[in-house]
Amino acid sequence: MAFLEIDQVSFTYPKHDKPVLTEIDLQFDRAGITAVVGPNGCGKTTLTKLMIGVLQATEGEIRLTGRPIADFSLAEIGRRVGYVFQNPDLQLFCGTVAEEVGFGPANLGYEPAAVAERVGFYLDYFELTAYRNTFPMHLSHGEKQRLAIAAVLANEPDFLILDEPTTGLDAYRKRLLEDYLKKIARSGRGMILVSHDTAFVDRVAERVIVLENGRVIEDSRRKGKAADEA
Amino acid sequence: METVMVRGLNYRYHPGGPLVLKDISFQVAGGEMVAVTGLSGCGKSTLCFCISGAARHNRDGVMSGDVLLNGKDTRELRAAELALEVGMVFQDPETQLFSPTVEDEIAFAPENLCLPTAQIRERVDHALDLLGIAALREANPYKLSGGEKHLVALAAVLALDPPVLLLDEVMSQLDRAGKKRVAAALQRLRDMGKAVIAVEHNLEAVSFADRLLVMEKGTLLCDEPTASFLADRVFLNTRGLL
Amino acid sequence: MKLDPRAKMVMALCLSGLALVYNSPLHLLLLLAVTVALLLSFRFELSAIGSYLKPFLSLMLFLFLIQCLFSPSGRVLLAVGTLPLVTTGGLLTGAGVVLRIVVVTAAAMLLATFSSRDFILGLVQWKVPYELAFMVFIALRFLPVFRDELVNVVTAVQLRGVDLKKVPWGQKIAMYSRLLFPVIYGAMLKAQRLAVSMESRGFRVYPRRTYLRRLNFRFVDYMVMLVFPVITIMLIVLQVS
Numbered sequence: 001m002a003f004l005e006i007d008q009v010s011f012t013y014p015k016h017d018k019p020v021l022t023e024i025d026l027q028f029d030r031a032g033i034t035a036v037v038g039p040n041g042c043g044k045t046t047l048t049k050l051m052i053g054v055l056q057a058t059e060g061e062i063r064l065t066g067r068p069i070a071d072f073s074l075a076e077i078g079r080r081v082g083y084v085f086q087n088p089d090l091q092l093f094c095g096t097v098a099e100e101v102g103f104g105p106a107n108l109g110y111e112p113a114a115v116a117e118r119v120g121f122y123l124d125y126f127e128l129t130a131y132r133n134t135f136p137m138h139l140s141h142g143e144k145q146r147l148a149i150a151a152v153l154a155n156e157p158d159f160l161i162l163d164e165p166t167t168g169l170d171a172y173r174k175r176l177l178e179d180y181l182k183k184i185a186r187s188g189r190g191m192i193l194v195s196h197d198t199a200f201v202d203r204v205a206e207r208v209i210v211l212e213n214g215r216v217i218e219d220s221r222r223k224g225k226a227a228d229e230a
Numbered sequence: 231m232e233t234v235m236v237r238g239l240n241y242r243y244h245p246g247g248p249l250v251l252k253d254i255s256f257q258v259a260g261g262e263m264v265a266v267t268g269l270s271g272c273g274k275s276t277l278c279f280c281i282s283g284a285a286r287h288n289r290d291g292v293m294s295g296d297v298l299l300n301g302k303d304t305r306e307l308r309a310a311e312l313a314l315e316v317g318m319v320f321q322d323p324e325t326q327l328f329s330p331t332v333e334d335e336i337a338f339a340p341e342n343l344c345l346p347t348a349q350i351r352e353r354v355d356h357a358l359d360l361l362g363i364a365a366l367r368e369a370n371p372y373k374l375s376g377g378e379k380h381l382v383a384l385a386a387v388l389a390l391d392p393p394v395l396l397l398d399e400v401m402s403q404l405d406r407a408g409k410k411r412v413a414a415a416l417q418r419l420r421d422m423g424k425a426v427i428a429v430e431h432n433l434e435a436v437s438f439a440d441r442l443l444v445m446e447k448g449t450l451l452c453d454e455p456t457a458s459f460l461a462d463r464v465f466l467n468t469r470g471l472l
Numbered sequence: 473m474k475l476d477p478r479a480k481m482v483m484a485l486c487l488s489g490l491a492l493v494y495n496s497p498l499h500l501l502l503l504l505a506v507t508v509a510l511l512l513s514f515r516f517e518l519s520a521i522g523s524y525l526k527p528f529l530s531l532m533l534f535l536f537l538i539q540c541l542f543s544p545s546g547r548v549l550l551a552v553g554t555l556p557l558v559t560t561g562g563l564l565t566g567a568g569v570v571l572r573i574v575v576v577t578a579a580a581m582l583l584a585t586f587s588s589r590d591f592i593l594g595l596v597q598w599k600v601p602y603e604l605a606f607m608v609f610i611a612l613r614f615l616p617v618f619r620d621e622l623v624n625v626v627t628a629v630q631l632r633g634v635d636l637k638k639v640p641w642g643q644k645i646a647m648y649s650r651l652l653f654p655v656i657y658g659a660m661l662k663a664q665r666l667a668v669s670m671e672s673r674g675f676r677v678y679p680r681r682t683y684l685r686r687l688n689f690r691f692v693d694y695m696v697m698l699v700f701p702v703i704t705i706m707l708i709v710l711q712v713s
Binding site for chain 1: 525624625628629637
Binding site: 038039042045086087089140141142143164166167168169170171172173175196197198 | 257267268269270271297321324374375376377378381399402403404405406407408431468471472
């Protein structure tokens, strides 16, 4: 049984005629990095929102660890699947950068010392330590993007979905992110990456799914990407 | 006369705060395009804010040095008057789209300029065609995808038809087709004699720029023809730009 | 049926004006029937009224109870000792208050049956200063955006693994109050950025601006704008005298 199964899923926004996604059939294991690519407006973001239960499929079913996703609460999904939104503004809600990273672990019931340790680690890795006490909305776009990723990673979920994680990142930070994502993949966790950044996708993805007009037109494996570095 | 003239520009967000821009000087002529790059947090967006005059909205901000547009001191122009000199596409498309349809969004600027209806329509059609988004005309901008929003925001500024165009990382969310169309549009604007300043991380996306400005920690590291830069991969690599 | 937005604005004003004048549930029910009929003729989805009123349900219940208790008249239906608790008059007044809120909300929905662009055009062609028209428009436009923003934050909080349904009330209130400031501050920052972006596209560069489109009155619009106010004034005079 796959970790995440998408079974004949179609989706149409309410009050619209044209479906955004049509008969999508995909399986994801808790391993490796999968990229979802395709032109602007082809339904990539909608697909990931269905996977985390923020949107509900019009037809078909999505199952997480074998159970229909509709049976999970958002929080239950969130503990299994970390989701990084395309727009970092939509997911930063704390008063300081450090609080933002610590929010997940603190609410998952970790001891304050353990939370502080994780916060320290992730701030350090994503080079945000200098902004520890800054109000997140005051950061530059690239910094917000890094913070959003750090805050989700700090929860250490089994599976990750990242929507356009490289926007606003410079080449150096992209490489940091690449290294980290590969490291996560090697630790036996799965990942879906939505991106236009073909160079980045080429470097990290083992499997590439191409969406066009709401349909999967290609689903190919590129052998030995993260694996060859293990 | 240079269309954009930046001379000894310093900026800090708060009095006593760190200098975000340190003694920046450069010029851009009409019919010229420069790309500005550097690691995030190096001051690229702040530079855009200073040139576009948006920085004045931050009352705490302290700016010294000159920014001249077509010879006019930006400090002596009202915010709306600045719009006649420079158009800016901001990084975050969400906060620059507010109209019920894409068409209205693009018509907003020429309407402000008091153009007659026929000319407004002409500018709207032209901007839609130039960026290949005519199909989105009746769409609600708020419901578009991230990349499409960027294209609409750019179209809305193109309809303003300013002599100077500033773009803050507009390419980053576009697919290949979108990048190509924006690149073609920018080259055409340059040929029409506009001064174009594009902030971008992805150097390949702006390889057609005439000059490349590299910033680091608030200073202008260098300002040279793009071709010689892209050839110098060692330099780009050591600066973390490749 | 297609009507000029200005005609619809007049309609909405007349209907809510009458709702404020009438007290009896019967009159208000009639008024509601007229409003709903109009909404249906503009192909408005009535369920939207429900979703707008839903957050105010508890407030409406509260108002109903207060009116029931504190304006006793007519036959006593339930009493504690000599103190009348529920009276026929109180029930009617309570029902009237609630119905009035429903009618005013429904009448306001008439304004949702045309696009916000037409709203601006309507106001501007009525010589309302365009700065003011845009201010109202932006406020109206961003109310739902602000609501979405709150929904987004609540979603984001849950996706970080917090089950809001299972958090005890005390903790929940503490969490919400901690989240409230960043959300409000974030919204203010966005509003400021929006203002900057509007100005950077030449908003208010001249005391006047032109428009891509124009609204034109048709015969029905003139009729509506004549008939509605006349009937309203007549009804008000009848009611008051």
